[in-house]
Amino acid sequence: MRLAAIFLAASSLVGIGVAQAADPVPVKIGVLNDQSGLYADLGGPGSVWAAKKAVEDFGAAAKGLKVEVLAADHQNKADVGTSIARQWYDVDGVDVIVDTPNSGIALAVSGVTKEKNKVFINSGAATSDLTGKACTPNTVHWTYDTWALANGTGKAIVKTGGDTWFFLTADYAFGHALERDTSKVVTDNGGKVLGSVKVPLNNADFSSFLLQAQSSKAKIVGLANAGGDTINSIKQASEYGIVDGGQKLAGLLIFLTDVHSLGLKTAQGLNLTAAWYWDQTDANRTFADAFAKANGGKRPTMVQAGVYSGVLHYLKAVEALKSAKDGAAVVAEMKKIPTDDPLFGKGEVRIDGRHIHPMYLYEVKKPSESKGPWDYYTLKATIPANEAFRPLSESDCPLVKKG
Amino acid sequence: MFELLGIPPQALFGQLLLGLINGAFYAMLSLGLAVIFGLLNVINFTHGAQYMMGAFGAWMLLNYLGVPFWGALVLSPIIVAIIGMVIERTLLRRLYQLDHLYGLLLTFGLALIFEGLFRRQYGSSGLPYNNPLPGGTNLGFMFLPNYRAFVVVASLVVCFATWFVIERTKLGSYLRAATERPDLVQAFGIDVPRMITLTYGFGVGLAALAGVLAAPAYQVSPTMGSNLIIVVFAVVVIGGMGSIMGAILTGFGLGVIEGLTKVFYPEASSTVIFVIMAIVLMVKPAGLFGTAK
Numbered sequence: 001m002r003l004a005a006i007f008l009a010a011s012s013l014v015g016i017g018v019a020q021a022a023d024p025v026p027v028k029i030g031v032l033n034d035q036s037g038l039y040a041d042l043g044g045p046g047s048v049w050a051a052k053k054a055v056e057d058f059g060a061a062a063k064g065l066k067v068e069v070l071a072a073d074h075q076n077k078a079d080v081g082t083s084i085a086r087q088w089y090d091v092d093g094v095d096v097i098v099d100t101p102n103s104g105i106a107l108a109v110s111g112v113t114k115e116k117n118k119v120f121i122n123s124g125a126a127t128s129d130l131t132g133k134a135c136t137p138n139t140v141h142w143t144y145d146t147w148a149l150a151n152g153t154g155k156a157i158v159k160t161g162g163d164t165w166f167f168l169t170a171d172y173a174f175g176h177a178l179e180r181d182t183s184k185v186v187t188d189n190g191g192k193v194l195g196s197v198k199v200p201l202n203n204a205d206f207s208s209f210l211l212q213a214q215s216s217k218a219k220i221v222g223l224a225n226a227g228g229d230t231i232n233s234i235k236q237a238s239e240y241g242i243v244d245g246g247q248k249l250a251g252l253l254i255f256l257t258d259v260h261s262l263g264l265k266t267a268q269g270l271n272l273t274a275a276w277y278w279d280q281t282d283a284n285r286t287f288a289d290a291f292a293k294a295n296g297g298k299r300p301t302m303v304q305a306g307v308y309s310g311v312l313h314y315l316k317a318v319e320a321l322k323s324a325k326d327g328a329a330v331v332a333e334m335k336k337i338p339t340d341d342p343l344f345g346k347g348e349v350r351i352d353g354r355h356i357h358p359m360y361l362y363e364v365k366k367p368s369e370s371k372g373p374w375d376y377y378t379l380k381a382t383i384p385a386n387e388a389f390r391p392l393s394e395s396d397c398p399l400v401k402k403g
Numbered sequence: 404m405f406e407l408l409g410i411p412p413q414a415l416f417g418q419l420l421l422g423l424i425n426g427a428f429y430a431m432l433s434l435g436l437a438v439i440f441g442l443l444n445v446i447n448f449t450h451g452a453q454y455m456m457g458a459f460g461a462w463m464l465l466n467y468l469g470v471p472f473w474g475a476l477v478l479s480p481i482i483v484a485i486i487g488m489v490i491e492r493t494l495l496r497r498l499y500q501l502d503h504l505y506g507l508l509l510t511f512g513l514a515l516i517f518e519g520l521f522r523r524q525y526g527s528s529g530l531p532y533n534n535p536l537p538g539g540t541n542l543g544f545m546f547l548p549n550y551r552a553f554v555v556v557a558s559l560v561v562c563f564a565t566w567f568v569i570e571r572t573k574l575g576s577y578l579r580a581a582t583e584r585p586d587l588v589q590a591f592g593i594d595v596p597r598m599i600t601l602t603y604g605f606g607v608g609l610a611a612l613a614g615v616l617a618a619p620a621y622q623v624s625p626t627m628g629s630n631l632i633i634v635v636f637a638v639v640v641i642g643g644m645g646s647i648m649g650a651i652l653t654g655f656g657l658g659v660i661e662g663l664t665k666v667f668y669p670e671a672s673s674t675v676i677f678v679i680m681a682i683v684l685m686v687k688p689a690g691l692f693g694t695a696k
Contacts (some may be wrong), residue, residue: 036522036527037527037626037628038527038528038626039527040522040526040527040528040529041526041528042528044527071691171669171670197669197670198670199669199672200669200670200672200673200674202630202632202673203672203673204621204622204627205421205425205620205621206423207421207424207551208422208436208662208665208666208672209420209665209669210419211414211417211421211545212666214546215414227528228528228622228624228626229530231528231529231620231622232622235531235620235621235622236620239534239537239539239551239620240532240539240546240548240618241539241546243544248476257526257528258528260528261491261526261528261529261530261531261622261624262531263531263533265531266531278647281529287687357442
């Protein structure tokens with residue numbers, strides 16, 4: 001009798017083992033971003049939708065992956081962001097964190113991810129340090145970075161005569177990185193930086209800073225800020241007659257949602273660099289239509305498109321490895337297989353974690369040129385993939401072996 | 404030419420003027436708070452949301468009904484004030500007998516609800532609102548946009564009219580009396596509950612008016628109020644809770660101090676007001692113009 005019981009128990013154990021082998025590979029994706037504050041429109045719930053859409057389009061279930069998507073609000077606070085990341089990794093079994101705008105939080109989460117050997121695919125944050133001196137074997141930076149923005153917008157402006165600059169800089173990791181990278185582009189191309197002022201994040205009134213920019217007599221007022229701060233500075237610059245006085249604004253990081261919020265009357269003529277625009281290809285438009293249907297008619301930003309594309313590539317790597325447990329291994333696999341998806345086309349993830357793809361220089365349309373809401377950009381130039389991002393030869397990422 | 408602390412005098416005058424403009428918003432908001440606190444003893448945390456609703460009211464009037472800025476300047480505060488009075492009648496009224504904290508919690512909760520509703524409907528990055536008074540005047544030391552000049556003048560008029568009504572008229576004396584001894588005032592045949600409702604409506608209307616004035620200058624967004632309200636509370640604390648003149652003067656004064664900080668040490672411009680608040684609380688806990696009760 002006892003023997004029979006042992007036999008029964010053993011056979012049931014074997015049974016469990018067999019069932020496990022056939023079980024799908026569990027994957028938990030955590031979308032960590034600003035769900036309610038100044039960066040909520042450019043990422044926020046739209047990024048969660050994009051991650052889910054990627055899982056659906058990948059056909060995860062049919063390929064033996066059981067994917068779950070979680071979301072949380074980091075409220076633009078580094079302590080909140082890191083404690084959510086730790087909770088997700090330690091308690092909830094999350095394998096990968098995606099999106100995470102706000103460079104300060106992104107750098108912190110990248111550190112936690114390395115410590116826990118998970119994966120971090122960043123789309124929303126800008127600082128080029130994520131693949132520079134702070135690079136890790138567990139982080140992939142997908143959509144854009146401050147180097148690419150500076151290289152795109154900064155270079156284009158200096159080449160058309162805008163050779164003296166004054167910066168309004170958001171006073172945290174992102175603004176500092178953007179100012180640093182743009183200053184380098186400006187001076188490398190023969191321009192000069194006359195000064196800068198560090199503005200606290202989430203500042204409503206820029207008039208004082210604009211006045212300082214005005215009295216600097218710089219030809220270009222560079223806006224090294226983002227979201228609501230960029231919107232308010234552009235709006236108030238037009239009020240203070242900055243542009244009428246002969247100075248030009250250079251928005252170094254402008255999202256589609258910012259232009260929507262400014263209105264074309266104020267935003268027209270701005271040059272901007274972006275990784276993706278919804279009305280550029282048929283594949284983009286198809287994605288945008290589905291996005292609009294699910295998100296109250298809004299069009300997706302490059303950040304949201306980047307979340308989609310990044311998650312898709314991540315799932316390919318997990319499928320190849322049949323496991324999501326070893327974060328560094330998954331990222332190594334992501335670097336091994338070339339990237340290819342409907343939104344960002346063909347590309348690669350470089351050794352430093354940088355996703356390489358073309359960047360684009362756009363100009364904001366005049367109200368008369370626009371066919372309606374969300375029809376905002378005209379393509380001015382394509383920056384080919386091999387020029388769009390910081391070359392490895394200039395990299396200070398420890399993963400890059402200097403030859 | 405002489406320079407003061409490395410800043411040319413032209414730039415300094417410019418910054419002083421800008422400080423006054425920002426101070427105008429602080430003054431109007433803290434005035435509303437002071438009126439409500441002084442007469443109702445309610446710490447109105449919904450104030451920021453009501454400021455935001457004023458701005459959104461202007462946007463909605465323009466985009467849904469075609470009402471221009473000048474119409475919205477009158478209509479939007481009235482609409483928001485009516486919403487405020489409904490809140491006072493149905494919710495706030497029940498809490499007067501209780502500790503301040505209950506009113507604070509209720510109004511804070513309401514603020515979160517309003518913000519959430521607007522964010523759900525309009526997103527977080529805000530909406531465009533065109534400047535009704537484009538252009539400006541070159542004052543020699545700075546370029547003063549016409550609209551900003553209008554804001555300062557409008558705010559000064561509103562602030563001092565309010566002060567005058569409360570401190571120098573018969574109506575104001577009823578109001579002040581009702582806060583001290585509501586039972587006695589009621590015995591003289593004055594409808595105290597209605598007066599309180601109207602006072603709350605007036606305070607809320609002031610917030611909404613500031614919101615309408617802010618719409619062309621700042622981004623009309625659901626979070627515009629919560630970013631500002633903390634600063635405004637600090638202004639009220641510095642001026643002294645419930646002091647009308649204190650709220651006005653500290654509003655303008657702190658605007659100027661903040662403006663100067665933006666020149667000398669911009670990194671600290673978002674914290675300077677709180678540093679001052681801490682110092683004032685240590686030296687004079689009732690605030691600069693407040694009286695200890």
